[in-house]
Amino acid sequence: MTEPRVLRIAMNGITGRMGYRQHLLRSILPIRDQGGITLADGSKVTVEPILVGRNESKIKELAARHDVEHWTTDLDGAINDPSVDIVFDASMTSLRPATLSKAIAAGKHIFTEKPTAETLEEAVDLARQAKTAGITAGVVHDKLYLPGLVKLRRLVDEGFFGRILSLRGEFGYWVFEGEVQPAQRPSWNYRLADGGSMTTDMYCHWNYVLEGIIGTVKSVTSRTATHIPTRWDENGESYDADADDAAYGIFDLETPQGDQVVGQINSSWAVRVYRDELVEFQIDGTHGSAVAGLNKCVAQQRAHTPKPVWNPDLPVTESFRDQWMEVPANAELDNGFKLQWEEFLADVVAGREHRFGLLSAARGVQLAELGLKSHAERRTLDIPEITL
Numbered sequence: 001m002t003e004p005r006v007l008r009i010a011m012n013g014i015t016g017r018m019g020y021r022q023h024l025l026r027s028i029l030p031i032r033d034q035g036g037i038t039l040a041d042g043s044k045v046t047v048e049p050i051l052v053g054r055n056e057s058k059i060k061e062l063a064a065r066h067d068v069e070h071w072t073t074d075l076d077g078a079i080n081d082p083s084v085d086i087v088f089d090a091s092m093t094s095l096r097p098a099t100l101s102k103a104i105a106a107g108k109h110i111f112t113e114k115p116t117a118e119t120l121e122e123a124v125d126l127a128r129q130a131k132t133a134g135i136t137a138g139v140v141h142d143k144l145y146l147p148g149l150v151k152l153r154r155l156v157d158e159g160f161f162g163r164i165l166s167l168r169g170e171f172g173y174w175v176f177e178g179e180v181q182p183a184q185r186p187s188w189n190y191r192l193a194d195g196g197s198m199t200t201d202m203y204c205h206w207n208y209v210l211e212g213i214i215g216t217v218k219s220v221t222s223r224t225a226t227h228i229p230t231r232w233d234e235n236g237e238s239y240d241a242d243a244d245d246a247a248y249g250i251f252d253l254e255t256p257q258g259d260q261v262v263g264q265i266n267s268s269w270a271v272r273v274y275r276d277e278l279v280e281f282q283i284d285g286t287h288g289s290a291v292a293g294l295n296k297c298v299a300q301q302r303a304h305t306p307k308p309v310w311n312p313d314l315p316v317t318e319s320f321r322d323q324w325m326e327v328p329a330n331a332e333l334d335n336g337f338k339l340q341w342e343e344f345l346a347d348v349v350a351g352r353e354h355r356f357g358l359l360s361a362a363r364g365v366q367l368a369e370l371g372l373k374s375h376a377e378r379r380t381l382d383i384p385e386i387t388l
Contacts, residue, residue, distance in 0.1 A: 002043065002044075004035070004036045004043070004044035004045055004046045005043070005044070005045045005046070005349065006045075006046055006047070006048050007045060007046070007047050007048070007085045007086055007345060007348065007349075008047075008048045008050060008083055008084050008085050008086070009028065009047055009048070009049050009050065009084070009085065009086040009087075009088055009111075010050045010052050010075075010078040010079065010081070010084045010086070010087045010088065010108075011023065011024060011028065011049050011050065011051055011052060011088045011090075012052040012053070012075055012078075012087065012088060012089045012090065012091055012099060013052075013053065013089060013090035013091030013092075013113075014051050014052065014053055014059070014062065014090065015053045015055060015058045015059060015062065016090055016091070017186075018090055018113060019090030019091075019113075020062070022142070022335075022337040023088065023090060023337060023341075024049065024051075024062075024066070025066075026335045026337060026338060027335065027337045027338040027341045028047055028049050028341065029049070029066055030335075030338060031046070031047050031338065031341065031342065031345075032046060032047050032048070032049070037342050037345060037346065039346055039349060039350075040346075045345055045346075045349050047345070048069075048070070049068055049070075050068075050070040050071065050072065050078055050084065051063050051068055051070070051071040051072075052071070052072055052073070052074075052075050052078050053071075053073060054073060055073075056073050059071045059072075059073065075099065076102065079099075079102050079103050079106050079108065080106050084108060085108065085109060085348070086108060086109045086110065086111060086348065087099070087100075087103035087106075087108045087109075087110050087111075088110070088111045088112065089103075089110070089111075089112045089113065090112075090113045092188075092194075092195060093115050093117070093118055093195045093200075094118060094194075094195050096112065096113075096115075096116060096117060097116070097117045097118075097122045097123075097125075097126060100112060100116065100126055101126065101129060104126070104129045104130050104133050104135060104137075105129075105133070107133065107135065108135065109135050109136045109137070109138075109348045110130070110135065110136075110137050110138070111137075111138040111139075111140070111341070111344055112137075112138070112139055112140065112361075113139075113140050114139050114140060114204045114205075114361050114364060115200060115201075115204045115361065115364060115365050115368065116139060116358060116361040116362070116365065117362075117365055118195065118200075118365075119365070119369070120362060120365050120366045120369050120386075122365075123358070123361060123362035123365040123366075124359075124362045124386060124388070126358050126362075127357070127358035127359045127361075127362050127388055128388050130357070130358050131388055136344070136347050136348045136351070136352065136353065136354055137353075137354065137357045137358045138340070138344040138347070138354035138356060138357060139356050139357060139358060139360060139361040140337070140340065140356075141208045141212070141340065141356040141360070142336045142337050142340060143205060143208075143209055143279075143294075143336070144208065144209065144212045144213075144336075144356075145336030145337070145339045145340050146294045146295065146336045147294070147295045147296075147297075147329055147333045147336075148277070148292040148293045148294050148295050148296055148297045149209070149212075149213065149281070149292055149294075150329075150333060151290075151292060151297035151327045151328075151329065152213060152281065152283065152290055152292035152297055152327075153212065153213055154327075155283075155288075155290050155297075155299060155327065156213060156214075156283075159287075160285075160287065160288050160290070160299065160301070161283055161284075161285025161286070161287055161288050161289070161290070162285045162286035162287030162288065162302075163259055163285055163286045163287075164214065164255060164259060164261050164283060164284075164285045165261065165262070165284050165285055165286065166261060166262045166263070166264070166283070166284050167210070167213070167214055167253070167261060167262075167263040167264070167265075167281060167282070167283050167284075168263075168264050168265070168281070168282045168284075169206070169209075169263075169264070169265035169266070169279065169280065169281045169282075170265075170266050170275060170279070170280050171202065171265065171266065171267045171268075171278065171279040171280075172246070172266070172267055172268035172269055172270075172271045172273075172278070172279075173269070173271065173272070173273050173278055174269070174270065174271065174272050174273075175245075175269040175270070177228055177230070177231050177232060178231050178232030178233065178234075178236070179231075179232045179238070182234075183231065183232070185269065186234070187231065187232075187233035187234060187239065189201070189243070189269075190228075190231050190239075190241035190242075190243050190245060191239065191240075191241065191242065191243055192242050192243045196243035197243045197244050197368075197372070198224070198243070198244050198245055198246055198247045198267050198268070198269060199222065199224055199244055199247040199267075199368050199371045199372050199375075200368045200372075202247065202267045203247065203249070203364065203367045203368035203371050204361065204364030204365060204367070204368055205364070206249070206251075206265050206267075206367070207360075207363050207364040207366075207367040208356065208360055208363075208364060209281070210251060210253060210263055211360070211363070213281070213283075214253045214255060214261055214263065214283075215253055215254050215255040215256055215261070216253065216254045217251050217252075217253055217263075217363075217367060217383055218251075218252045218253065218254055218382065218383060219251070219252040219380050219381060219382045219383055220249060220250070220251055220252075220367060220370050220371050220374050220380070220381055220383060221249070221250040221251075221374055221379075221380040221381075222247060222248065222249045222250075222370075222371035222372070222374040222375050223247070223248045223249075223375055224244035224246065224247045224248075224371070224372065224375045225244060225245070225246045225247075225248075226241060226242060226243065226244050226245055226246075227245055227246055227268070227270040228241060228245060228269075228270055229241055229242070244372075244375075245268065245269040245270055246266075246267065246268035246269065246270055246271070247266075247267045247268075247371065248266050248267075249263075249264065249265050249266075249267075249371060250262070250263070250264050250380075251263035251264070251265070275293075276293055276296060277293030277294050277295065277296065278293075278294070279293060279294060280292065280293045281293075286302070287301065287302050288300060288301040288302055288305075289305075290327065291324070296326065297326070297327040298324040298325060298326050298327065299324060299325055299327050300323060300324045300325070304323070304325075306318070306323055308320075340356070343355075359386065359388065362386055363386060366383065366386060367383065370383060
């Protein structure tokens with residue numbers, strides 16, 4: 001039997017929450033431990049992670065804990081190591097453009113968290129660099145691989161909705177201020193100087209979700225807020241939380257068929273959850289509606305839609321939630337991050353573009369920039385097409 005091809009991956013920022021839990025623990029290590037992935041031609045490819053971080057004791061301990069042979073605190077050395085095939089980055093956004101640019105210049109394939117940059121200009125420049133270098137570049141679009149949104153997309157593809165009218169999304173949960181109970185998100189998320197911002201953080205997600213489920217985002221009207229202006233950091237010290245901790249957006253969308261759709265997504269770190277999952281999207285169409293979270297998706301078609309009657313003088317006697325049917329997966333769906341990693345690795349071996357690349361990421365940065373500008377100017381802004 002032919003030995004599988006080994007792709008060596010320098011994984012930068014792996015001590016962070018997302019880098020460690022989703023990319024190392026739930027993606028790369030399982031791919032390694034299962035012996036790799038089988039490609040369309042029957043050949044196999046596996047991975048060898050190289051852990052990269054600034055804190056030597058942390059990175060060394062992680063390597064020992066997970067039986068990873070190679071680790072380093074020398075990011076530039078890892079990027080320029082001729083045996084490294086892929087550079088993955090999950091570090092702070094402010095550091096990302098320099099890391100990715102060096103990796104592209106070194107001829108490495110890149111897979112990265114988002115946002116890819118703090119400004120649209122930087123994000124587009126990275127996309128140009130990757131195109132010129134001819135490398136395979138992938139950007140994490142994890143939500144499109146989640147079971148709930150996979151089911152939702154399938155309903156769109158099957159024409160379940162008829163003509164799609166609207167999409168509404170609710171995302172967020174209460175992030176403790178840190179005074180009495182420790183905050184469950186890092187303090188830099190709430191400081192502008194450190195790159196914090198709900199809009200910057202989440203609009204890059206919403207852009208690819210809207211593109212991947214509905215179609216092109218044509219305009220944005222956004223209102224942001226800093227609902228909690230004082231928080232307490234990891235050392236128990238109070239600080240001014242000047243970054244927006246909530247963003248309320250309305251988006252004009254256009255389907256591939258040319259239909260106009262109204263999108264609305266609320267995002268907040270200052271909201272208490274009264275829904276089935278931490279994020280939910282509802283699509284309403286002429287023939288049916290569906291609500292999807294991270295895992296579950298329920299639907300109601302036109303023939304099964306009841307006819308509620310408005311009567312504020314009487315209590316509601318019907319259970320509206322019971323009138324929806326759950327959409328089955330009809331397949332075994334693995335961890336979304338792992339699924340995209342496997343797709344990206346196959347693209348690297350085939351020498352082809354990954355379907356979610358740096359240009360898609362640039363559109364996410366663009367939506368965040370225009371969302372913040374929309375708030376500042378109190379107006380709706382059209383979204384121009386980005387070209388390289």
